[in-house]
Amino acid sequence: MYPSITPPRQVKIGDAATFAGTTPRAIRHYHEIGLLPEPERGGDxxxxxxxxxxxxxxxxxxxxEAGIGLDDMRAAFDEARDIExxxxxLEEALAAQEAAIKRRRAAVQRLQAVGSPLGLLSELVTDRLSHLPPGALRPSDVEALLVTERIFGPLGAAIQASVFIVxxxxxDLRAEQDCLDAAEAALDDGVEPxxxxxxxxAVQRCxxxxxLEQAIEAAGLDTAEEKLFEIYDADLKGEEDTQMSASTATTKMPYDFSPARMRCMELTAQFLADAHSADS
Known part of the structure; x- marks a missing residue:
């Protein structure tokens, strides 16, 4: 005959933890927060x-395991809150997490399909650039688009993409742009404003x-920009949290431009405004 086995009426914390699949430390924590009532103690x-x-x-x-927090467990056990x-x-929180995971997976898939770093830009921007041959964009172009997207959102960066497409x-325009960029950089070498x-x-830059604007119009890119406003609906605006106001950006984004270069940029903007006013 097999010897009879009588289960213990009570067990110590180590045995309780082993059976429940947890740890003595966790059980002690449950006691501390009132989730598990203190049991009676033995003679020892x-x-x-x-x-x-x-x-x-x-x-x-x-x-x-279902994701219910300890505070919610305690409330449920105390019948202070309906478990339903x-x-x-919890279902709402899991749905939000699932949506976030889908967005992250979509971003990873875009990086795989488009390539990095161009894939870091919003789909609205990369769609505009998709017809360009590989290597047509310079790293500095992509960096500029990243900054623009952060300040003005995907729509602003998609419109700026017209410049880089041209x-x-x-x-010829690229060569002239390079010469002007070099000349502007030279303003940082002790030139007074x-x-x-x-x-x-500033006149040359204007x-x-x-x-550039004429080339954009000739290529029909200005018409494409108008269509962007039509398709920029609520779905695309889900990326609004990726941008900030221009006033905030000026205090957060570091620039090493000299006063002379800043003055050149101000004059260029002024001359452009005057030119557009004269044309209108």
């Missing part, structure tokens, strides 16, 4: 756990910008 002063305690521990483990309400809130397809070269360069 150690906690002893009975059947009801083990059922509570199993409930705690299963609820934790807790589960409803530069990538018009070598009132130096005549500053205004001269002329070149007007040529």
């Amino acid at each position: 002063g150690r906690r002893r756990y009975g059947y009801d305690d083990m059922i509570r521990l199993l409930w705690i483990r299963k609820m934790a 309400e807790i589960l409803s809130r 530069l990538a397809t018009h070598p 009132d130096d005549p070269r500053v205004e001269e360069l 002329t070149q910008q007007m040529a």
Whole structure:
């Protein structure tokens, strides 16, 4: 005959933890926060756990696996809150997490399909650039688009993409752009803001910008920009959290432009405004 085995009426914390699939440390924490009532202690002063305690521990483990927080467990056990309400809130939280995971997976898939770093831009922007051959955009072009998207959102960056499309397809304009960029960089070498070269360069930059605008119009890119406003609906605006106001950006984005270069940029904007007013 097999010897009879009589289960213990109570077990120590280590055995309780092993059976419930948790740890003694976790059980002590449950006691501290009031999730698990303190059991009676044996003659040696150690906690002893009975059947009801083990059922509570199993409930705690299963609820934790479902994602229910300890505070919500305690409220449910105390009947201070309907368990259906807790589960409803948990379902909403899980749905939000699932949506976030889908967005992250979509972003990773775009990076795989489009390539990095171009794939870091919003789909609205990369769609506009998709017809360009590989390598047509310079790293500095992509960096500029990233900054623009952060400040003005995907729509602003998609519109700015017209400039880089023209530069990538018009070598003469690209060469002139490079010369002007180099001249502007030279303004940082101790040139004073009132130096005549500053205004001269602003005039040249204004002329070149007007040529860019003409090339954009000739290529029909301005019409494409108008369509962007039509398709920029609520779905695309889900990326609004990726941008900030221009006033905030000026205080957060570091620039190392000299006063002379800043003056050149101001004059260029002024000259452009005057030119557009004269045309209208």
